[in-house]
Amino acid sequence: MTNDNRTEQEFLSSYNVHDYDVPLTSVDLVIFTLREQALQVLLVRRSDHPCKGKWSLPGGFIDVHRDKTLDDAALRKLREKTGVQTPYLEQLQGFGSASRDPRGWSATFAYFALISSDDIQLQHGGTADAAQWFTVAENLCSADLAFDHGEILAAAITRLRDRTENSSMPVHLLPAEFTLTDLQRVYELVLGRPVDKSAFRKRIKEGDFLEEIPGKMRHASNRPAQLYRLRAGHPALTLMRRIGGDAKA
Amino acid sequence: MTNDNRTEQEFLSSYNVHDYDVPLTSVDLVIFTLREQALQVLLVRRSDHPCKGKWSLPGGFIDVHRDKTLDDAALRKLREKTGVQTPYLEQLQGFGSASRDPRGWSATFAYFALISSDDIQLQHGGTADAAQWFTVAENLCSADLAFDHGEILAAAITRLRDRTENSSMPVHLLPAEFTLTDLQRVYELVLGRPVDKSAFRKRIKEGDFLEEIPGKMRHASNRPAQLYRLRAGHPALTLMRRIGGDAKA
């Protein structure tokens, strides 16, 4: 009886989500920042079943009454955990299977956030679980994380490295004002290899997503360094190393 | 009462998905192929509400009893529509909001498939809705497709073009055996611009994902062309135009 002549109105009034077996649907976040001269990720200890006691990515079910969109749901979780209002946020990948959660068929939209450690105010107490920053290392993904969160974390690290090879992404790990040397250190940290200063600066300037802060320098016991900031109104991500040929022709 | 001392077993026995308001969760497919010298995409006319009568991407709800994983769900939909068993399939992006489906909060995992038109056997009759191939053009995304499928289609086209710039992806649009000129035509079609023959062939050979089929040529009223095929056991996607520097150091 699905192909009759009911109006859409009639159809909808007879439709009830609860009549069907549906997957659990959640949002999980991989939140990166720079702390203690290292790339770190935020994990939360689960205070309840399933996976009680294990470390997990922050996240949870979509609240169909409060969240208008998937991005809203991710932003809400991020703000609840870190207090950060306007992070760099992008969708990473979906993960779903019959077996990843013992409560039943489960699917999650994994997100990927970069924030400056200056902006963080970890939310403690109340219903918040214990949250802690972990330095990103190869063995962290194979640690005994909850659900398939090790796999999600590995995918996030891969994505961050890939984007670092050819985009401005890592700027979002820094505070609003920084020197080019600061930025170079971030690239080196994420890529795990040294980067040539001259070539790096050429590429960044060419990308044209930064601007000098007029007259503002950082002083130390050496030549002062020009401070830069993101050029206002520019996209959050600028691709560099444009591909050969004339991509517009 | 979430933080008590129940065992996981006790917890699960009291847990019921139907106690909560959950989003509808589905899988949608953007299936590309080459037909009539053009890049085409498969759309299905909806035979029922909502969006009755509109063209939509093939897809549907996850069947928590038949599908073990998200990828399984996508593969099942693809086989049901096209009969293709082993396509190139990758996850595209998740889309979800309170408003994209009038039945309620809805989220979808969009997938992205490339198939050779040689392999297609469109499934007609039975419960299958009318399916039809449409040539990909800019205006197709802004046509009046069901739900937010125009947006999903646009994202898929963007992804295909991006990958075509720097990977072997387009080979999956061709039959198992093809000439280098065939392949070049595909790249040109997807990118919408001419590609230099010499540079193209250098890059493809360097990518090392193809092999000559020994002694097998395609004959016409001109010099015969060597036929190639995917090198067995190689990954479905090979990146070309490797990034500068020494990415392994």
Place this chain on the structure above:
DNA sequence: CAAATAGTGTCTGTAAGACACTATCAG
């Protein structure tokens, strides 16, 4: 032979990496 497409060789500009050089501060 001509026509047609397959396939290759050569030149050139551009840009990235390497690395040395200069600049400018504190103390």
Place this chain on the structure above:
DNA sequence: CTGATAGTGTCTTACAGACACTATTTG
């Protein structure tokens, strides 16, 4: 002055695009 880091210039090499050239078939 020295030490330290900021910032730039120069050289070399690799490679993609442009484009002309050769090769091999049918008819």
